[in-house]
Amino acid sequence: MTTLKVELGERSYPISIQANQFAQADVITQYLTTKKVVVVTNDVIDALFYPVVANALAGYEVTKLVVPDGEQHKNLQSFESVISQLLAMSAGRDTTLIALGGGVIGDLTGFVAACFQRGVPFIQIPTTLLSQVDSSVGGKTAVNHPLGKNMIGAFYQPQAVIIDTNSLSSLPPREFAAGMAEVIKYGIIYDYDFFVWLENNQQAIKQQDQAALQYMIARCCEIKAEVVAIDERESGLRAILNLGHTFGHAIEAEQGYGNWLHGEAVATGIVLASAVATKMNWLEASEYSRIESLLQAFELPTNAPSDMHFDEFIKHMRHDKKVLAGNLVFIIPQGIGKSVITKDVSEEVLRTILS
Incomplete structure (x- = not known):
């Protein structure tokens, strides 16, 4: 395993990189500070990786939210949809969001985490190469606007970034x-x-x-x-x-x-x-x-x-x-x-x- 650290004082967090991480005990739960967890993913990643991630979260109160796949869905409509579902399930600051997917899911989930009840914890689990090397690290979160990309967002750091290199084998x-x-x-x-x-x-x-x-x-x-x-x-x-x-x-x-x-x-x-x-x-x-x-x-x-x-x-x-x-x-x-x-x-x- 390779473990790095983003040094930001009290907001510092680790980046864990290894093959076959998703199935390992405590790989995710060691970074959780709440018992309630909401996994945000898309309809492609859901079938590929959600079952093994959900199994690793045994003992936690886990809910799954699925949004459509694709950059065209990284918008305010998806943001509002996720927020509405969180409100409907009475999620609060005692809830951790997990972004399971590529850059679209990571950016969208991070922005929701930054805004929902003025900030709830979230963890990045990037499954694409682009998200693993770039968008999951650094705390940039955003959605697109027809007049410009990533124009609506916030700087908001995750609790951790967990990278399983085996996930890349599923990429086209x-x-x-x-x-x-x-x-x-x-x-x-x-x-x-x-x-x-x-x-x-x-x-x-x-x-x-x-x-x-x-x-x-x-x-x-x-x-x-x-x-x-x-x-x-x-x-x-x-x-x-x-x-x-x-x-x-x-x-x-x-x-x-x-x-x-x-x-x-x-x-x-x-x-x-x-x-x-x-x-x-x-x-x-x-x-x-x-x-x-x-x-x-x-x-x-x-x-x-x-x-x-x-x-x-x-x-x-x-x-x-x-x-x-x-x-x-x-x-x-x-x-x-x-x-x-x-x-x-x-x-x-x-x-x-x-x-």
Whole structure:
């Protein structure tokens, strides 16, 4: 087992990473502070993992809430539905919510936990690669709005994050690949050696070698935990974790949530950000090629949608959370292993890249 810690003072919490965790005694209950538990999941994960998780919660008062699967359901309607069901069952502050699923379930459940009765405890049990390496760690919770992704939410930390690497074997190849976009992102923004490790271990990752997966997920969580400990509420350094997301969120909003997976949009966004960096002479062309090649090696898209051009991108980017005083803010790589946050990207450069 690999155990990490997100250091946030009295709100610190562990990240536990291991194969076959769900079936182990006390793996979840050691983090519970209430006898009442509500597991929020979706209609796909329900059949795959809920029975074993429910068995691990024997002796607790457990209720299950199932929401539809898909990014298009990460919205205020789902938020209201979960809140209404909690009220109907007379749940209170003596109730712990467990998010069992991918990023949509984690973000939705975390936001509900932050708001319900002004805050109840919750635990993240992420079952997708993207949620294991990114969205389950750091306390960002949110739902989408038609005008922008993750525009309604709160910073709210879980009691623990429990990652069972075996859950990845159930993922469709497209979902696993989408998670790799966030994995590769960490190497680009923070750790050159990790990027090289990813280049050299492509086959082991694709074959889901357990040792490779455990190391890869742990390294991503280590990087995110380190960044979040420095800047929990994204007032500075934490913004580098959004490499590719300004472009990516625009793609998701324009194409319709769920038509492009989040990781697919981020992969394309990373390439667009790298193209901007190369155009501005901040990134060597050879490094741009390595970034693009690694993303393509995991069958991720690296070209923007053919029907989406400059005006469509700008329309959505103007609603991005990183807009400051009317200025678009970008995370741009200055080399593999280093990224910067900048407002110094001209409209001319953007138009050239996005055209």
